[in-house]
Amino acid sequence: MLVSAKEMLNKAKEGHYAVGQFNINNLEWTKAILLTAQEMNSPVILGVSEGAGKYMCGYKTIVGMVEGMIEGLGITVPVALHLDHGSYEHAYKCIEAGFSSVMFDGSHYPIDENIEKTKELVAVCNEKGISLEAEVGSIGGEEDGVVGAGECADPAECKMIADLGVTMLAAGIGNIHGKYPANWPGLSFETLEAISNQTGDMPLVLHGGTGIPAEMIQKAISLGVSKINVNTECQLSFAAATRGYIEAGKDLQGKGFDPRKLLAPGTEAIKATVREKIELFGSANKA
Helix, strand or coil, X not given: CCCCCHHHHHHHHXXXXXXXXXXXXXXXXXXXXXXXXXXXXXXXXXXXXXXXXXXXXXXXXXXXXHHHHHHHCCCCCCEEEEEEEECHHHHHHHHHHXXXXXXXXXXXXXXXXXXXXXXXXXXXXXHHCCEEEEXXXXXXXXXXXXXXXXXXXXXXXXXXXXXXXXXEEEECECCEXXXXXXXXXXXXXXXXXXXXXXXXXXCEEECCCCCCCHHHHHHHHHCCEEEEXXXXXXXXXXXXXXXXXXXXXXXXXXXXXXXXXXXXXXXXXHHHHHHHXXXXXXXXXXX
């Protein structure tokens, strides 16, 4: 039911589009993303950070929820369930729980240690048919307590990791998690091009997809980016719609306090955000 991200990303690389990884935080998030991907006939990657994994009562709970939802909603597009910015220990926990894809973020280790741990995980993931994402050069901003300054990765180090046989590679090109500051200099396309030249057919991953201008996204895709991560943008649209509902006093009308009603506007806002991103990334009708 869940699939590895390998085939969808290889197709994206060849077709010069990108597949969105949308992080999930609860049932509403998951449902909104799955329904929108199905509606747009797009492959999709559901991302789970370690913090969100803990919040949703562990990885087994998440696998059960996602698989049940795929069946219950009649989802037929390819869906990968992916650990986002995983530690070495949590990559193994997700493999054991039934995730179809994991990220091992070894970017904070010395390159030799990153290579050693990634190599070990490549063997395990290959054996189980799970896709593996690795990272070189940390992504800026903060995600679940992992803070990066947004430095650019070394293309030679990217090649060393890519050559281990990972499915996809996340490389820092000046991108950051969360909202981009006003003085952000933008993505380093020079770095991206150099990495792309070194890694060949390897699908590249752009983290921190929220707030990057559309033309930069399209240029990144033209230079080999095949997976783009979105999280903050869905959170912001969900929060704004929920605030609007409460500020309009709708929770005080009739049974407007019912969580199914209270959370509905936010869920619709997530759908709208995901729809917009799938169109921008070019993955609609690519399932």
